[in-house]
Amino acid sequence: MYIDKDKAPLVEALMDYKRRAAKSFHVPGHKNGKAYDRFGGAGLLSEVLKIDVTEITGTDDLHHPEGAIQEAQELAADCFGAEESFFLVGGSTAGNLAMILSVCKQPGDVLLLQRNVHKSVLHGLMLAGAKAVFLEPEMDEASGLAVIPSLETLRAALEKYPESKGVLITSPNYHGMSSNLKEIAELCHAQGIPLLVDEAHGAHFGMHPDLPESALASGADVVVQSTHKMLAAMTMGAMLHVQGPLLDRRLLRQRLAMVQSSSPSYPVMASLDLARRLLHAQGPSxxxxxxxxxxxxxxxxxxxxxxxxxxxxxxxxxxxxxxxxxxxxxxxxxxxxxxxxxxxxxxxxxxxxxxxxxxxxxxxxxxxxxxxxxxxxxxxxxxxxxxxxxxxxxxxxxxxxxxxxxxxxxxxxxxxxxxxTELTNVSTWNIPARTMSFSEPVQFSLTPMDPEHMESVPVENCGGRIAAEMVIPYPPGIPILYPGERITEDTAERLAALRDAGAKCQGAADHSIRTILVNKNPGKQGTI
Missing domain, CATH: 3.90.1150.10 (Aspartate Aminotransferase, domain 1)
Known part of the structure; x- marks a missing residue:
């Protein structure tokens, strides 16, 4: 089938809407930017507002695409090598949530994943009520940075937890470090489970001979990419790509509709269409x-x-x-x-x-x-x-x-x-020392910890306690602690060192990181 790589169907539909200059009797309330005209105009936003529309005749519907959006997503699938591609207007965060909710269908389902994941992955576990088996990532000795788990670690975890519903890997990491995922994909498929890849920082992979191979080309079943990070889409523009029979795509569509707005941004979606066209038409050049x-x-x-x-x-x-x-x-x-x-x-x-x-x-x-x-x-x-x-x-x-x-x-x-001068563990996350290279299943839940069961303690004294809040150095957005995680003495020292070095952290009640919330019962490990 002929593919017109130069076409940008959603952009063309929006430009047609702009040219028609029809009177708007629909949302959004700024009425193609006219609401600002009487007060001095919208300045730099004026042209964007003229295509900031909603689901009307000719602009299609992200959650039930039949026209321009459907065609734009089909072109994206061809460009990135997927069987199906879905536009995301909530960044890779929306994609991570949706793919976890599509794989972990029932509370208590087990998902294998590396510990150094983005906070959105932990939030997905919470929404799903899933159990996480955390895989210890390998440390690159030369740099002191953590990457993906080894094949041996994954194989051992699958042998112990054959009921796992899937494996989630982050590749590349924030520092651009990656490895071949083919053997990991083959191991997952031999087990009959999908490989999920948070490839937020690798949307450009595979698009040039001098770039690493993409996760899709390596055999991943579901891949989430931040098209706005390494390509040319607007901020919050991302894509989710699917291939193979191991994911329920009907359920995936339903989950995407759950975690994304029913009024998605058309300028953001148009930028995804343009970013794809740029790649598709120009190729490696x-x-x-x-x-x-x-x-x-x-x-x-x-x-x-x-x-x-x-x-x-x-x-x-x-x-x-x-x-x-x-x-x-x-x-x-x-x-x-x-x-x-x-x-x-x-x-x-x-x-x-x-x-x-x-x-x-x-x-x-x-x-x-x-x-x-x-x-x-x-x-x-x-x-x-x-x-x-x-x-x-x-x-x-x-x-x-x-x-x-x-x-x-x-x-x-x-x-x-x-x-x-530290030689190891310089990454902004915590892997407690343990004899095994993976954790016992950790139950995640949306049920918050009772404030009466929390207390605030100085960071220097939190070693051995159970964290009652998430502490997330940002960027890269990888939690150093999640609620219910035991705080090691090394982690306590690390928190103090990061604070004194000027690191910025999300999630903590005390933004200065002088104190941290912990479970009042020092020995109790709660659910997340």
């Missing part, structure tokens, strides 16, 4: 400018030895080593690498001298007109896309050069020295 920007950065960093660039270990490649002194792997050990692929558009840099933490380096860059995606104790994540330019890279290099010239003698506070 869409990334030419972005790769040129990345290459310019790499060439410049070679002249600035103070700053390192995160790369996966490669056999015989001494340049591919992390800040912890990790060496290139000998060929016989190359298969044992915790991660094998680095998204070239996630340039993760660090100060080799340890003088500047990731937080400090971010502040120094922002003072010079460069705004990074995120930072942690050691790293700064610089996000490039198909919209990046060599001019952007050159400005970044100028900023780094000035940091070297103006702050090379700067020494951080003791707390940052401590953080920058």
């Amino acid at each position: 869409a990334f030419t400018a972005g790769f040129a920007a990345v290459d310019a950065l790499k060439r410049g960093l070679a002249t600035l030895p103070r700053f390192g660039l995160l790369q996966p270990p490669q056999p015989g490649n001494p340049a591919a080593q992390g800040p912890c002194g990790g060496q290139a792997l000998p060929p016989a050990q190359a298969h044992a690498a915790a991660y094998t692929r680095q998204d070239p558009f996630k340039a993760v840099i660090y100060d080799r001298t340890g003088s500047l933490s990731g937080y400090g380096l971010q502040h120094a860059l922002e003072a010079r007109g460069c705004v990074p995606e995120m930072s942690d104790e050691r790293y700064v994540v610089l996000l490039f896309t198909l919209g990046s330019t060599e001019e952007d890279a050159n400005h970044l290099l100028w900023a780094l050069q000035h940091i070297v010239e103006e702050e090379e003698d700067l020494r951080p506070p003791d707390i940052l020295n401590q953080l920058s």
Whole structure:
């Protein structure tokens, strides 16, 4: 069947609506932006408001698509290699919720997933009343960052919990680190269960020979992508892709209707259509400018030895080593690498001298007109896309050069020295030390903990207690604690260190992270 890759059916329907300039007797209340005209206009929003419509004749219905939206989603499926694709107007969060609710159909259903997941995944478990078996992610020794669980860990968990309804993996992580998912998909399929992948940061994967393979191409059954993150959609624009027979698609549609607005944003959906068309029509050449920007950065960093660039270990490649002194792997050990692929558009840099933490380096860059995606104790994540330019890279290099010239003698506070010299567990989540590489089933629930059973204690004294609130360093939005989780002494120290380093956390009642809410009964582990 012929596919017109240049077509953008939803955009075309909205532009037709705008051209007709018909009188609006429907929502939204701004009436194509006219509500602002008598008060000075809507400024930059005026053109967007003219296509901010609702489900009327010609614009279709996201939750029962038969026209422009249906055609746009079919084009997206062709572009990304799915059997079916669904537009999301609530970001990957909506997709994560829907796919969990589609797999965990009854309270108590077991889902296997890595511990270092986005908060939306934990919220999905709560909504489903599911039991989570947390898989310990592998640690990349060179960088100290956590990635996906090993195949051996997953195999052992499946043997112990054969009743599991599915496996959920996050790949790539926020730092752009990923591995081949084919063996994981094959293991899941041998068990007759679907592989769910939160690929929020990998919507561009598989779209260019120099980019990692996509989760769909690796055999995943359900994949959620933030089209607004690494491609060109508006914020909140995302997609969910499905293939294979292991997911109830009728139920998935019903779950998507549950977690998404019945009045979805047409400008956001139109941006998804445009982002798809850009990729579909241009193919790999869409990334030419972005790769040129990345290459310019790499060439410049070679002249600035103070700053390192995160790369996966490669056999015989001494340049591919992390800040912890990790060496290139000998060929016989190359298969044992915790991660094998680095998204070239996630340039993760660090100060080799340890003088500047990731937080400090971010502040120094922002003072010079460069705004990074995120930072942690050691790293700064610089996000490039198909919209990046060599001019952007050159400005970044100028900023780094000035940091070297103006702050090379700067020494951080003791707390940052401590953080920058740790060799492991520098990621912003907690994996308690245990003899097993996966947890017992953890029951999640929407039932809140009774405030009378909570108390506030200093963070320094919370070790050994049961958390009564979620604590989420943001970004990356991965909870370091969830309610009902036992707080280890290491986690207590880590919370204090993150607080003193200036990390921002969501979820905690005390935004200063001086205190934390815990269960009054020190020995009781409650449901979430």
